[in-house]
Amino acid sequence: MAARQATRPNPAGGSGAGKVFIHFTMSLDGFIADAAGRLDWAFGFAGPSPAAVRKITDSIGAVLAGRHGYDLGMMRGDMKVYGGEWSGPQFVLTHQPGDTPADPSITFLSCGIAEAVSTARAAAGGKDVVVMGASIAQQCLAEGLADEILLHLAPVVLGDGIRLFTGPLQQPITLRTVSLGQSGDLIDIRLSVVK
């Protein structure tokens, strides 16, 4: 493994530019959803306190998500991002934009991942962009577009499901642990991508 390198300045440039961070609850064996793509497996664990969630949501200026989660209803009603504790522009990257979403805060994007990140960054107004959806997160990591990963590691081995990290990669992605803690049953790990 290479020696530590300084983190590259944020590609968006300028002081106050937000980060792009990937945010998931993940099982010990690397799954973020069950084999049907559902998140129910995680509901039984005590998670971050409302204050801890607020600290995260306060940093977020825009959401970039995938179509699979949108189709599962994850941006509507009870499944709104952060349980409805956050509101702002949400972008869904999809090859099949179809109808315009009923929620005016949601915009379908049909472009490459770099352009999608750029669009979300512009809408975030200097705050962070949070990346949801395994496929989108993988593309961001592979293309060097993610600055941080925030994981809530759940103490369970699921055995099957949808992985956050799928390979192979052109080369390993080296990270640096920024913070480590526990909230409820979960282990909170924030890592920055060494670019």
Added chain:
Amino acid sequence: MAARQATRPNPAGGSGAGKVFIHFTMSLDGFIADAAGRLDWAFGFAGPSPAAVRKITDSIGAVLAGRHGYDLGMMRGDMKVYGGEWSGPQFVLTHQPGDTPADPSITFLSCGIAEAVSTARAAAGGKDVVVMGASIAQQCLAEGLADEILLHLAPVVLGDGIRLFTGPLQQPITLRTVSLGQSGDLIDIRLSVVK
């Protein structure tokens, strides 16, 4: 997820009976070895201090490992378990016992996983049995023979290799976080299996 249950008494019974724990350095994406089965990927990370390693090795009465690691030379010379900082009975579970190992502390076992764990327990003299080798660890977890998992989580996404956890499982394995810390570049997580 089911509510917390009390941990079942150690199947070996009796006070002072050691635990069976699985011990690995694992990448953030779940790999413990590269695609060739080698461990070099982990060598660049600063790990536990000698004192921290000694605290672990002091608890260990026997090693239970797999044939793959043995064949890669992981129990000889520079690759001795815990860098030679521990010595004691070591068992290698294999379908092809072949020649007797040159090292008299190493015994080939050709039996089922439960009998292998039982043999290692008996040799551990009340201390812990540490399980090395992904296949052996998976069998121990699947058969409910492991009490704890000690992971040193490395801040890297490898993309490919040999996974510690492979599925699918008959049912998810629920764990409880016993301790959490950092040593060097690594995140140390000790979890107990809820039985």
